[in-house]
Amino acid sequence: MTAVAWEPSAGDGNARAGVMSTPHGDVETPNFMPVGTRATVKTMDVEDLRTVGAQIVLANTYHLMLRPGEAVVSKLGELHGFMAWSGPILTDSGGYQVLSLNPTITEEGLVFRSTYDGARVELTPERAVAVQEALGSDIAMVLDVPVPLPSPRRLVEEAMHRTHRWAERALDAKQRDDRALFGIVQGGADPDLREQAAKDIAALGFPGYGIGGLAVGETADERDLALDAAIPQLPPARVRYVMGLGDTEGMLAAIARGVDLFDCVIPTRLARHGKALTRSGDISIKRAEWVEDETPLDDGCSCLTCRRYSRGYLRHLYTTSEPLADRLLTVHNLTYTFDLLRMARTAIAAGRFNEFRQHVVAARVGE
Ligand SMILES: [Zn+2]
Known part of the structure; x- marks a missing residue:
């Protein structure tokens, strides 16, 4: 044993x-x-x-x-x-x-x-x-x-x-x-x-x-x-x-x-550099286009960051070097990663892993 x-x-x-x-x-x-x-x-x-x-x-x-x-x-x-x-x-x-x-x-x-x-x-x-x-x-x-x-x-x-x-x-x-x-x-x-x-x-x-x-x-x-x-x-x-x-x-x-x-280290390190992993690709929270953006980082994510905070708020935290920015982005990036692997397990059990993989990769266009 x-x-x-x-x-x-x-x-x-x-x-x-x-x-x-x-x-x-x-x-x-x-x-x-x-x-x-x-x-x-x-x-x-x-x-x-x-x-x-x-x-x-x-x-x-x-x-x-x-x-x-x-x-x-x-x-x-x-x-x-x-x-x-x-x-x-x-x-x-x-x-x-x-x-x-x-x-x-x-x-x-x-x-x-x-x-x-x-x-x-x-x-x-x-x-x-x-x-x-x-x-x-x-x-x-x-x-x-x-x-x-x-x-x-x-x-x-x-x-x-x-x-x-x-x-x-x-x-x-x-x-x-x-x-x-x-x-x-x-x-x-x-x-x-x-x-x-x-x-x-x-x-x-x-x-x-x-x-x-x-x-x-x-x-x-x-x-x-x-x-x-x-x-x-x-x-x-x-x-x-x-x-x-x-x-x-x-x-x-x-x-x-x-x-x-x-x-x-990718999900956690990118978070501390202001990068969010999302289902539609990775985004940089620093960008000026998010200043007044009321939407969450990722519509499909149920993490506390996405449930509670807008891109506009996260950008504000990040650009003013507030420590909460690192924590909230890390929460999101890890949730994204664990969601991905949970969905992969489900897809394998359902015998449709290749379809799942193609779907995920095609959706991630990014910046
Ligand atoms: Zn999230």
Whole structure:
């Protein structure tokens, strides 16, 4: 019996719906994890997260191991107690964040300078597991070796093999049976390498699989090819999670290929930059044309922002830098995202996912 399992409930072509069970409750899939980097989804209280429809949140190993440190989080009730979120939590391993710090990568692990105080920090596959077990997340991710795209094939291949060796070390380091550890498929944009990476990582028998190194600037076609190469190699009864993907069109394309889980900063980050995701396309709330606009952000949305406030009011809050603007736009963008995935699950169950996808994409003309 593993700490995290996945059961299918419906299928439509390659798209699939199901339920992922975790030590802190069930998650209907396909689903999305809002990013709570420092054990907080920016501007959202946990009550807000429930209201917008979040079933699982993501927190960041790299940031939390540096501030306040995993020992502090562990002492204050692990992540669930610390941030007062009683639902499922997934932590990423930190490799992706560290990449931007230009780390020294050796067979042993990553060495980098802390963004907080410049201190030398070492992150090994074993340490990444230990930190995540101390944080108490329901799902930990193995430390992988991300590579920027495009990179020479030799480098992508090297990173792929090292990711595999690190995954074996992570499994050996795992101590808590009441928590799950997911593997990560790397392999860049090269379909052959993706297929190989997926086959190798699947052979290690993880309860779920992240597909990493995507949503980093590759084209939609490159991403589709990478997913088409990797997914058939992964066991059907395990969760598949595309890391860092969260735009409407990208998620629908991945769901059509059998992906179950996503995370991304897009809905929350765009909100803080005055961008609203809507059924008819994304809009910028800054624009002068909204000054006297009495309509909500999105006619089809039932979030508190759309029920209560006009575009004119939201524009006023945003252009005068009122903090409420960030919160109201975040509430809306997350509601939009969770509504989209709920409708996708319903469409899969009804056997009309492709029709649903075409309809959503066609309606999103945007600015
Ligand atoms: Zn709304």
